[in-house]
Amino acid sequence: MSGETDRSVGVTRRRFTRDLVTSGAGALLLPNVLRGTAHGQAKLGGQLTVALYKDLRTLNPIMGIFGNEWRSTVNLYNNLTRLTATGGVEGDLAESYTAGANSATWTFVLRDGVRFHDGSALGAGDVVATIEKILDPKTAAPYKAELGPIASVRAVDRRTVRIDLASPYADLPKALASSMARIVSERGVADFGKLDTTVYGTGPFVLKEFVANERVVMERNPRYFRSGRPYLDRLVLRVLPDTTSQIAALENREVDVIGEVESDAFKRVGGIKGVKAVQVTGGTFNNVVLYADRPPFDDPRVRKALRLAMDRPQMSEAITGGVGTPADDQPISPAYEYFDKTIPLRKPDLAQARQLLKEAGHGSGFEHRLVVSNSPASREKTAVVVQAMAEQIGIRFNIELMDNARYGSTIWNKGVASYVGNYGTRPTEDAILSKLYSAVYGIDEGRWVKTEPGKKAEQLIGQGRQVSDRGERRKVYADLQRLCRDEGPFIIPNFFNSLYATQSYVNDWPTRAITTEMRAENCWLSPEAPGRKA
Amino acid sequence: MGAAFLARRVLYGLISLLILSAIIFACTHLLPGDAAVTILGEGATPDALAALRTRLGLDRPFALQYLDWLAGIPRGAFGTSTTLNQPAGPIIAERFGHSLALALITIVVAGALAIPLGVTAASRRGSRLDVSILTASYLGISIPDFVVAPILIILLASPPLALLPSSGYEPLAKSFAGWLAHIVLPVVVLAFLLIAHLLRQTRSGMLEVLSSDYIRTARLKGLRERVVLWRHGVRNGLSTTVAVLALDIGYLMGSIVIVEEIFAYPGLGRLMVYAVANRDIPLVQGTALVIGAVYVVANLLADLAQAALNPRMARP
Numbered sequence: 092m093s094g095e096t097d098r099s100v101g102v103t104r105r106r107f108t109r110d111l112v113t114s115g116a117g118a119l120l121l122p123n124v125l126r127g128t129a130h131g132q133a134k135l136g137g138q139l140t141v142a143l144y145k146d147l148r149t150l151n152p153i154m155g156i157f158g159n160e161w162r163s164t165v166n167l168y169n170n171l172t173r174l175t176a177t178g179g180v181e182g183d184l185a186e187s188y189t190a191g192a193n194s195a196t197w198t199f200v201l202r203d204g205v206r207f208h209d210g211s212a213l214g215a216g217d218v219v220a221t222i223e224k225i226l227d228p229k230t231a232a233p234y235k236a237e238l239g240p241i242a243s244v245r246a247v248d249r250r251t252v253r254i255d256l257a258s259p260y261a262d263l264p265k266a267l268a269s270s271m272a273r274i275v276s277e278r279g280v281a282d283f284g285k286l287d288t289t290v291y292g293t294g295p296f297v298l299k300e301f302v303a304n305e306r307v308v309m310e311r312n313p314r315y316f317r318s319g320r321p322y323l324d325r326l327v328l329r330v331l332p333d334t335t336s337q338i339a340a341l342e343n344r345e346v347d348v349i350g351e352v353e354s355d356a357f358k359r360v361g362g363i364k365g366v367k368a369v370q371v372t373g374g375t376f377n378n379v380v381l382y383a384d385r386p387p388f389d390d391p392r393v394r395k396a397l398r399l400a401m402d403r404p405q406m407s408e409a410i411t412g413g414v415g416t417p418a419d420d421q422p423i424s425p426a427y428e429y430f431d432k433t434i435p436l437r438k439p440d441l442a443q444a445r446q447l448l449k450e451a452g453h454g455s456g457f458e459h460r461l462v463v464s465n466s467p468a469s470r471e472k473t474a475v476v477v478q479a480m481a482e483q484i485g486i487r488f489n490i491e492l493m494d495n496a497r498y499g500s501t502i503w504n505k506g507v508a509s510y511v512g513n514y515g516t517r518p519t520e521d522a523i524l525s526k527l528y529s530a531v532y533g534i535d536e537g538r539w540v541k542t543e544p545g546k547k548a549e550q551l552i553g554q555g556r557q558v559s560d561r562g563e564r565r566k567v568y569a570d571l572q573r574l575c576r577d578e579g580p581f582i583i584p585n586f587f588n589s590l591y592a593t594q595s596y597v598n599d600w601p602t603r604a605i606t607t608e609m610r611a612e613n614c615w616l617s618p619e620a621p622g623r624k625a
Numbered sequence: 626m627g628a629a630f631l632a633r634r635v636l637y638g639l640i641s642l643l644i645l646s647a648i649i650f651a652c653t654h655l656l657p658g659d660a661a662v663t664i665l666g667e668g669a670t671p672d673a674l675a676a677l678r679t680r681l682g683l684d685r686p687f688a689l690q691y692l693d694w695l696a697g698i699p700r701g702a703f704g705t706s707t708t709l710n711q712p713a714g715p716i717i718a719e720r721f722g723h724s725l726a727l728a729l730i731t732i733v734v735a736g737a738l739a740i741p742l743g744v745t746a747a748s749r750r751g752s753r754l755d756v757s758i759l760t761a762s763y764l765g766i767s768i769p770d771f772v773v774a775p776i777l778i779i780l781l782a783s784p785p786l787a788l789l790p791s792s793g794y795e796p797l798a799k800s801f802a803g804w805l806a807h808i809v810l811p812v813v814v815l816a817f818l819l820i821a822h823l824l825r826q827t828r829s830g831m832l833e834v835l836s837s838d839y840i841r842t843a844r845l846k847g848l849r850e851r852v853v854l855w856r857h858g859v860r861n862g863l864s865t866t867v868a869v870l871a872l873d874i875g876y877l878m879g880s881i882v883i884v885e886e887i888f889a890y891p892g893l894g895r896l897m898v899y900a901v902a903n904r905d906i907p908l909v910q911g912t913a914l915v916i917g918a919v920y921v922v923a924n925l926l927a928d929l930a931q932a933a934l935n936p937r938m939a940r941p
Contacts (some may be wrong), residue, residue, distance in 0.1 A: 146899070148708050157664060231676040233665040287710040303709045303716075304899060305794075305891050331792055333887040335775040339791035341781045391758045466902070499662035532673075 099422055111555045137616040138325040139597065141609065142337045142346040147330050148303055151286035153225055153232050154275035158515070161270035162350060163307045163328055165608040168273030168292035171218060171252075172264045173610075174518070184274055186294065193259040194559050201250040207276045208290060208297045215246035220280040224252070225271065230283075234271045237522045239263050239556075261559040262519045266293060269518040270608065294559065295321040304330055315612075320613035341366060344621050347597050350609060352590040354412040357486070360592045364418065367595055369602045370588040372416050374424040374516030377473040378527070379461070379582040380509055383545065384538040387459065388509075391542075391578060392451040397450035397524065398445035400484045401477070403436055408584035410472045415585040421575035422514065422523045424586040429520050429568035435575065444484045456485020462510040463490055464498035469587065470511040477582055506536055512581075520568050524552055528575065532556075537580020544578035549579045596620040634928050638921040642701055645917045646698070650691045653906050653913075664708055664903070680880065694910065703911030706900075713907040717896070721878075721915055723794065724885075726893035728877035731812050735819035738868060740863065742820075743827025747835060747862070748854050765821025773813045774887040775931065792889040812887045816882060819873060827866045834862035864931045871927030875920035 145157040150321065152168055155161060185199040193574035205213040205513040213621060222244045225232045240257040247253050254263065266272070279291025290298040296309035307328040311321055329346065331337045334356045340346040342363055348489040352360050352368065361368030381397070388394050403417035416425060419437050423430050448454065463474040471492060478488040488509075493502065502510050517523040525532035528548045530540040539545035548571060575581075593600045596617040601610050661677040694704060703713035746758040782791035789810055796804035834840060835858055843853045878893055885895040893912055900908035 146903070148903075149710060151710070154665075154710075228672055228676055229680075231665065231673040231680065233673055235673060284710065302891070303711070305889075329793065331889045333889065335778050335793070336792035336889060338888060339778045340793075342783050343791060345790060345793075471892050495902065496662075503662070508883070 113287050113371070128492050132616065133615040134614075135322050135615070136324050137620055138327060139323050139614060140327040140329060141344045141346065141348040141350050142329055142331045143339055143351075144337070144351045145334060145417065146267055146304055147307065147328070149287040150290060150298070150301055150307070151283075152275070152452050153221075153230065153271055153286070154351070155270065157231055158351065159328070159330070162272055162609040163293075164270065165294070165610045166276070166296045166309055166326060166612070167290045167298060168267050169205075169294055169296040170272050171274060172268040174265065174268050180268055184218075190261075190263075190559070194261045194263070194557070195256045197254045197256070197261045197263050199252045199254070201252070201415065203250065205293050206314045207279075207293050208312060208314075209276070209278070210314070210514075211276060211278070212251075213274070213276075213293055214249050214399045215252045216555050217276050217280075218274055219244050219246050220277040221272070221275045221559070224275070224283065226282045230375045232271060233267065237266055237269060237519075238272060239266045250405070254289060257578045259557040259559075261522050261557065265519045267285070270521075296323075296326050299325075306330065307329060317612065320460075321612040323611065326611050337624070338363070342595070344594065347616075347620070348600060349592040351591050352401070354414045354587075354590065357412070357414050357590050363563075363592075365595045367593050367597075369591045369593070370414050370600060372424060372426045373587050373589040374422075374426045374523075375587040376418060376422060376424070376514060376585065377410075377470055378512045378514065379473065379477050380420070380512055380537055380582050381582065382506065382509065382538045383542055383580040387451075387453065387457055388580070390451045391544075393453065394578075394580065395480060396444040396447040396484060398437060399447070401437075401439045401480050401582065401584060402439045403543060403584060404537040405563045406476050406480065409476050410469060410585055411587055414588045416588060418583045418585050419576050420579055420581055420583045422521055422527060422581075422583060423568065423572050424516070424544070426516065426586075427520050429565050431569040434569075434573060437576070439480075441483055447488075448484060453485070455489060458487045458489060460508045461488040461490050462498060462502045462508045463494055464503075464513075466495040467513060469502060470513055473584060474511050474582065493547065504536055506538060521552070521556055524548075524555070524568075524571060524575075527570075527581070528552060528579070539580040542578075545572055545580075548574050548579075594620070596601070626802055630932065636770065638925050641921050642914070642918055645921075646695060646914055647691070647858045649913045649917070650694060651911050653909050654687060654690075654856060660663045681807070683773075683803050694907075698914070703914075704907035705903050706908050708903045709908075711773050713911045716908070717893070717911045717915055719897045720891060720893045720912075723890065724878050724881075724894065725858040726797075727808065727811055727815070727881070727890065727892060730808065731815040731819060731877055732870060732874060734812060734818045734821055738816070739820045739823035740866065743824040743866070744831055744854065744859060744862070746824070747828045747831035748850075748858075751833060759828075759871075762824045765817055766825075768817075770814050770818060771883050771887065773817055776808055777814060778887075792887070794889070794891050807888075807890075811881075811884050811890050814884050815877060819842070819877075822873070823866060823869065826869045827863065830865045831858060831862035837861075852883050862906050864934050865888070868927045871923040873919070874923045875916065878916050878919045 093393055094117050136554065143159045143162065145159055145448065146157050147163065148157065149155055149160055150167065151162055152164040155164065169184045171183060171185045172180050172188070175181050184205060188197060188199045195272045201213060201215060201218070207357060214529055216260055222241065224230055225238060226241060237259040241254055242257040243255045245253055249498065256263070265440055273292065275286065276291040279286060282289070288301055295315045300308040301311050309326045311324050315321065315352065331340060334353050337349050337362060338356060341349055341360065349360065356366060359368070381394055387390045398420055403419065406416040407417040418424065418438055425432065434464065447457065461474055463470050474490050478490060481488055502508055503512065514523060527533060527536050528539060529535060529552045531549065533554065551567055551571045552581050555564060555571065558564050558567060591602055596619045598615050598617060599613045661674045661681065665673055665677060687786065701714040701718065703717060705711065706713045706716060709716065742758055746755045749755050773938070778791050782787065784788045790807055793807055795807050797804040840853060840858060843857050882894040882898050883890065885892045893916065896908065897912040898911060
C-alpha cells in the first residue's frame with residue numbers, strides 16, 4: 092500500500108523559480124500564484140472535468156488514504172486552517188487563531204455565518220466532534236498521529252474552540268490543514284458510517300453523485316461562505332485508469348484536466364495542441380530500507396559505501412524519466428519550507444565505497460535480499476536502478492517482486508528483509524521525519540533509533556516539534572537533514588515531481604508545489620471551453 | 626428433452642455452486658495479505674490497524690464467518706465491502722448488469738458474424754475465401770486486446786475522427802445514444818477476439834459434420850447444397866459452437882479486465898481486480914461467486930441448447 096496521500100505543502104516564490112529552472116520536460120508554466128489571479132475577468136459557470144488515475148474509494152475525509160480521495164474532499168469540506176500558496180498557513184473555517192505559552196494551548200475563533208450543505212450553522216461543537224472522532228482509537232484514523240499531541244479539545248463558546256496539547260507543538264495549525272482534518276458536522280460525525288458516500292461539509296461544492304472508483308459529480312454550493320466562489324457550476328472527477336484513454340479524452344476535450352500525469356506520458360501530453368503540461372517539485376519518494384540493527388547494514392561503513400555508489404542525477408533520470416528531483420537519502424524535498432539547500436548533493440565515489448566495504452570485511456561484496464511491492468510501479472524501477480548502482484561495488488541485491496497486499500502484511504516494517512517503501516509528501520517536515528525516524532512518534536522504520544546518530548535524530552525530532560521560532564526550527568531541521576543524509580538507514584534516490592495537464596481554457600487551476608489536493612474554488616473557464624450537458 | 630433432464634442439470638448446477646462457495650471462501654482466507662494494512666496504508670499507526678482488524682471481524686472463527694456469508698447469499702447480501710464501506714451486494718449487482726450487457730451484445734455481434742463466416746469457410750474448404758477467412762481469424766487470435774484497444778482509441782476516438790468517446794460509461798436510463806456510443810469500442814475489441822475463436826470452432830465443427838454419412842446421403846438424395854448445408858449441416862455442426870458460446874459468456878463476465886480497464890468500463894472484471902488488489906474479501910467472494918454462477922447458468926443453457934439441437938444428448 093502506498094502512502095501517497097496528502098501533499099499539502101505550499102510553495103514559495105523562490106521554490107517556484109527553482110522548479111522552473113530544474114524542470115526539463117513539457118511546457119513548464121508559471122503557476123497561478125505568480126501569474127496573479129485575474130479574478131476580475133473570471134467567468135462564472137461551466138463544467139470542469141478532471142481525469143484521475145487511481146482508486147477513489149471513499150469520501151470519508153478521516154479514513155481516506157489516496158490522493159484522489161483528498162482531491163475530492165477538499166472541494167466538499169473545509170478545514171480549520173489551510174496552507175497558502177507561499178508555504179504558510181492561514182485560517183479557513185477559523186477566522187483567527189492564537190497560541191498560548193510554549194504553543195501548548197491553541198485557541199481558534201470560527202467565522203460567523205458559515206453553513207453546512209444541509210443548511211445547519213457551523214459551531215464549535217462541530218469542530219470538537221470532528222477532532223474527537225479522529226482521536227478516538229476505535230475510529231482507526233490512519234493519520235491520527237499527524238494531528239499532533241492533542242490532549243483535549245473543547246468548545247469555549249459557540250464560535251471558540253480550545254485545543255490543549257500534551258506537549259508543545261508548533262506545527263498544530265499546519266497539521267489541522269491536512270487532508271484528514273476536514274471539519275464534519277456533528278450530525279455527520281454521528282452518521283460516521285455514511286461518510287463514505289454522503290457529505291456533511293461546508294465546502295465550495297455540494298455532492299450530486301458518487302460512484303466509488305468511477306466518478307464524483309459536484310455542483311456549486313450557493314451558500315459557500317467565500318463570496319463569489321466557486322466560479323464553476325459543476326466539477327466532475329472521473330477515474331480513467333488507462334493512460335491512452337486519458338490522453339485521448341484530453342485531446343477530445345472530454346476532460347479538461349489530467350490531475351496526475353504518468354511520467355512516461357508527460358512529454359507526449361505537453362505536445363498536444365492547446366494543452367498546458369505543468370510540473371512542480373514534489374515530495375513523494377521511495378526509500379530503500381537498510382536495517383541498522385542487523386548485518387550487513389548495521390555497520391555504518393557499509394551503508395556509507397552503498398550511498399557512495401549511487402549517482403543521484405542519473406538515478407532520478409532513470410526512475411522518473413526526467414521529471415523528478417535528485418535526492419540524497421533524506422526525506423525533506425525542496426518543496427518543504429525548511430529544506431536546506433546548502434547541503435550539497437553527494438557525488439559518487441566508487442573507490443572510497445570499495446575501500447569502506449573492504450574495511451567492513453566485505454572486500455568481495457555480498458548478496459542481499461530486496462523485496463519490492465508491485466504498486467506503485469516506481470518501486471520496482473527504484474529497486475532495479477539501486478541494484479545496478481550497487482553492483483559496481485560488489486553488493487548484489489536479489490530483487491523479489493511481491494503483490495502489494497502480501498508485501499504490506501509480511502514485509503513492510505516487519506524487520507524481515509530490506510524493501511522499497513513509498514511515502515507521499517506530508518503537510519509538515521515533522522510528519523515525515525517523525526514517521527520514519529522516531530520510535531516515540533513514528534515507526535523508526537530503519538531500526539536506527541538505538542544507534543548514536545539515531546538517538547540524536549530522535550532528540551532533534553522532539554526539539555523540532557516544540558520550537559516555534561522559525562530560525563531555530565530551520566537550524567533543527569537542517570541538522571536533521573544532514574544527520575539522516577549521512578548516517579540514516581535509507582537510500583532515497585529522488586523525489587517525484589507532481590505532473591498535471593490542463594486545457595488552455597482552464598484558468599487558475601491550483602498547480603501548487605507538491606499539493607495534489609486540487610482546491611478548485613478559484614478555477615474558471617474561458618469562453619472557448621466546450622459546453623457540457625449536466 | 627424431459628423434465629428429469631432439466632431437474633438433473635439444475636441440481637448439478639446448485640451442487641457445483643455450493644462447492645464453489647466453499648472453495649471461494651476458503652481461498653479468500655488463504656490469500657496472503659492483511660486487509661487492515663491494505664485499507665489504512667503504510668502511514669497507519671499500529672493501534673489504528675489493530676482497531677480495524679477487530680472492527681472487520683477478521684478474528685472470528687472461519688466456519689462461523691462462512692455460514693454467516695452463505696446465509697446472506699439468497700438475499701443478495703454478500704457482506705459489507707471493507708474498503709468502500711458499502712454493502713457489497715448492490716455494488717456487484719450494478720457491475721453485473723454492466724458486464725452482462727457488454728457480454729450479451731458482444732456474443733450477439735460475434736455470433737452473427739462468426740457463424741455465417743465459419744459455415745461459409747467450411748463449405749468452401751480450401752478455396753481462396755476459406756484461406757482468407759482463416760488468415761483473418763489467425764490475425765484476430767494473435768493480436769491481444771491491449772493492442773487492439775489503444776489502436777481503436779487512436780483511430781476512432783482521437784482527433785481528427787473522434788467519432789466515439791474514448792472511455793467511460795453512460796447509463797442507459799440517461800441516454801440511449803450515450804450508452805451506445807460508450808459501449809461500441811469495448812464491444813468491437815471483444816468481438817474482434819471472439820469472432821476469430823468462434824469462427825474457427827464453427828468451421829471445424831461444420832467440416833466434421835459435412836464429411837459425415839448422413840450429409841452424403843442427403844446430397845445423394847439430390848437435395849440442394851444450400852438445404853444440405855443450412856438445414857442438415859448447421860443444426861449438428863453448431864452444437865460445439867453453442868457450448869463454446871455459452872462458456873464465452875462466463876469468460877466475458879470475468880476475464881475482460883483489460884478491456885474494462887482501458888475503457889474505464891465499470892464492469893465485474895474490473896471490480897474483481899480492484900477487490901483482489903485491495904484485499905476486499907466480501908467483494909472478492911461476491912464477484913467470484915457471481916462469475917461462477919454465470920458459468921453454471923451458461924453451461925446449463927448450453928446443455929439445453931445442445932439437447933434441443935441434438936435430442937440424443939438429453940437421454941440419460
